[in-house]
Amino acid sequence: MIFSPRWSVLPSRVFLASLLFTCGAALAADGAPRTTPATTTAVAQPAQRPGHSAVASANFLATDAGLEILAKGGNAFDAAVAVAATLSVVEPESSGIGGGFMAVLHRAKDGHNVFIDARETAPAAVDPKDYLNPDGTPNRDSALKGPLSAGIPGEPAGLVLIAERYGKLSLAQSLAPAIRLARDGFKPDPRLREAIAGQQKDLLRWAASAAKFLPDGKPPVEGKLWRDPDQAKTLEAIAAHGNDGFYRGPTAKKLVDAVRAAGGNWTLADLESYQAKERQPISVDYRGYRIITAPPPSSGGVAIAEILNILSGFELEKLDQAHRVHLIVEAMRRAFRDHNDYLGDPDFVKMPLDMLLSPFYADGLRQSILPGKATPSSMLPHRTARDPGMHTTHFSIIDKDGNMAAVTSTVNYILGSTFVAEGTGVLLNDEMDDFALVPGKPNVYGLLGSAANAPEGGKRMLSSMSPSLVIGADRSAVIGSPGGSTIITQVLEGILHFIDGESAQQIVAHKRFHHQFLPDVVDVEPGMFDKATSADLTAMGYTLNDRKPWGFMNVVTWDHRTNKLDAASDPRRPSGSGRVQ
Structure with a gap:
């Protein structure tokens, strides 16, 4: 098992200081969307055109x-x-x-x-x-x-x-x-x-x-x-x-x-x-890709950017599944904590987006993650369950231009x-x-x-909807899903799978896991983990909760090297349709 050099075991005072930082930095409030670099890699924009089109939606x-x-x-x-x-x-x-x-x-x-x-x-x-x-x-x-x-x-x-x-x-x-x-x-x-x-x-x-x-x-x-x-x-x-x-x-x-x-x-x-x-979308650079996603009143883009910023300090591809999931869940936990505390309608609420989207803030959060051990949500300070829902829809389109x-x-x-x-x-x-x-x-x-x-006349309610684009030098994708609070984690996992080189069909078919700060459990789609991985995660302190399959992801990908489009709809719901024309 390989750990990043940043994974040194921290003295308790450093861990406590990082937790205090996550609260105290909230005093710098700003409600405007921001572009935040999770890495400094330049992201190339596609220069060619596909010459054909693709649509993936929840109904043929x-x-x-x-x-x-x-x-x-x-x-x-x-x-x-x-x-x-x-x-x-x-x-x-x-x-x-x-x-x-x-x-x-x-x-x-x-x-x-x-x-x-x-x-x-x-x-x-x-x-x-x-x-x-x-x-x-x-x-x-x-x-x-x-x-x-x-x-x-x-x-x-x-x-x-x-x-x-x-x-x-x-x-x-x-x-x-x-x-x-x-x-x-x-x-x-x-x-x-x-x-x-x-x-x-x-x-x-x-x-x-x-x-x-x-x-x-x-x-x-x-x-x-x-x-x-x-x-x-x-x-x-x-x-x-x-x-x-x-x-x-x-x-x-x-x-x-x-x-x-x-x-x-x-x-x-x-x-x-x-x-x-x-509105100006949020964008974050991660492993040579630019993710363009939803700003408030969506909470999704802020959470996805915050999670990717945290994960940018780890070499996920070198970890076994249990430790990779451990890091992703801990990043989810911290992003959902901030989701609950700070986000709302930008026309009504000043939000600390400069802080939440800052790589320095992510670094502080990263340092609070312990190697091989879950952080109970009760240990993360904050100011203040039902089955995930599927009653939203998402579609993805790329045209010939x-x-x-x-x-x-x-x-x-x-x-x-x-x-x-x-x-x-x-x-x-x-x-x-x-x-x-x-x-x-x-x-x-x-x-x-x-x-x-809180509700006010004319105010937009916070949403988890996270329609996103992933643009890279070799490949791009359009991605999103329904699923209530699980939208954020589904789209995050889909982005990670895409960046790992997977096809549209592989991305939508992947089994999923989800953590949203509270309740402090990891929802797991049956078959997501083998027995050894489940045992490792349980030993780290996680409570795994089997849930029926969730989501209805619809993805279109574009391979700039071959100029090929691919469209796929979630196999969990047979009514979906992804087609290339």
Whole structure:
């Protein structure tokens, strides 16, 4: 077994000092995204163009929609609009125009990278008391079901922004495949049918939800066409009028009327004031690759950059599996601790991003990792569990010119709030649960939060979505996944596998492990470790917790040496599709 020279056993006073540093440095606060070098290696940008395109998404109908738009002369950004809108129709259990998304885009002609923030926002009248039981504990029903659980949707505005600023085709052209499927019908896959059956009791609470998802009083049946005419009309309004087709006019009025009639607190002003935003992505250099990823209000990019900065001081490739996993888990532990304490909406909260993304901060964290021994989360100072969720979606696109789009879209939990606004076909999200509704109490994914992520009118709730690009001299990749809090660790592990030289198919098929500070256990996909590795990790002090397989990763890779694209969808979910055109 080979250890890095930095792995000397530290005196207890040095270990304690490093822990104090991780807290005291937080006083230098700055809310702007930063570029941070985990290594000093220069990262070359791809000079050639692939000459062909690839799309990987969670549903073959959405992949086909993206390829259809590319074949009509659209670019990766037009295709992204088509795929996202189609997923709203065919995969509403995971995403939709009643939710939001985060995207990292790379424009090949000038190397421009941008983060599109189409995250939902809290309505102006948000009241934290609405999410509490009389005894002060979190009210999971109001946080996860019905109109009070829904933030103001961001996806329509985000799609309009991408089409207008980055696309080649009209918005109407890119939305056409989704409109056609909603109007003419499609055959729901097993995942959608099972989601509807599983949420049937809640869907029956609201007439419009039952009418959309339970035709003839029961879930859609295998092989039978399912139509969504109301959503087709809403998509047509967006296609014709852009933002005004959703956030103003008849559709907006229907949304607000439905929400308020069912006990919610939206107003027309909430919708009219919503804006999708362009932000500077976070980038970090690691082993000759540049990772371009999501800034706040995503926590994912900060955590991934922090973990890679920590790991840059170790020679992972020279370690056995148990010690490699030990280092990665300890880096995860520290990044999730900071996630819980500091991160929120950059428009509302000053965050110490200069500190969190600093290689010097990472060095201090690295020195607090003991060789061959777990650090209990209770030993790491901080200011303040459920199964990982799969109810988000991600797709990856590279077009013939080398434009790239990594897009992660969500309505949060299964079928979001289960509340459909009558006359619109719009299934609303339940993203209010992603706020720290009760500071120090976990949300549905077991994540804790602080006042930085407390709900306020117009504020974006923190997200784990981590759409990412990995760009190197020889190979590049577009990567992301759903999975609640596991998104961050899935994308991290996928990036590490890609940098190790693995193919798209190998990356998405890898078994996974996850640690998020609290609960202090390592979630492990069955078969991830052999008996010897499990025994070694247990001896180091880790509690291993077997979980059913999680994630739905969709990856596109580009080998610059052969100019070949490859697309792969997670084999855990057979409805996914990765295709090269």
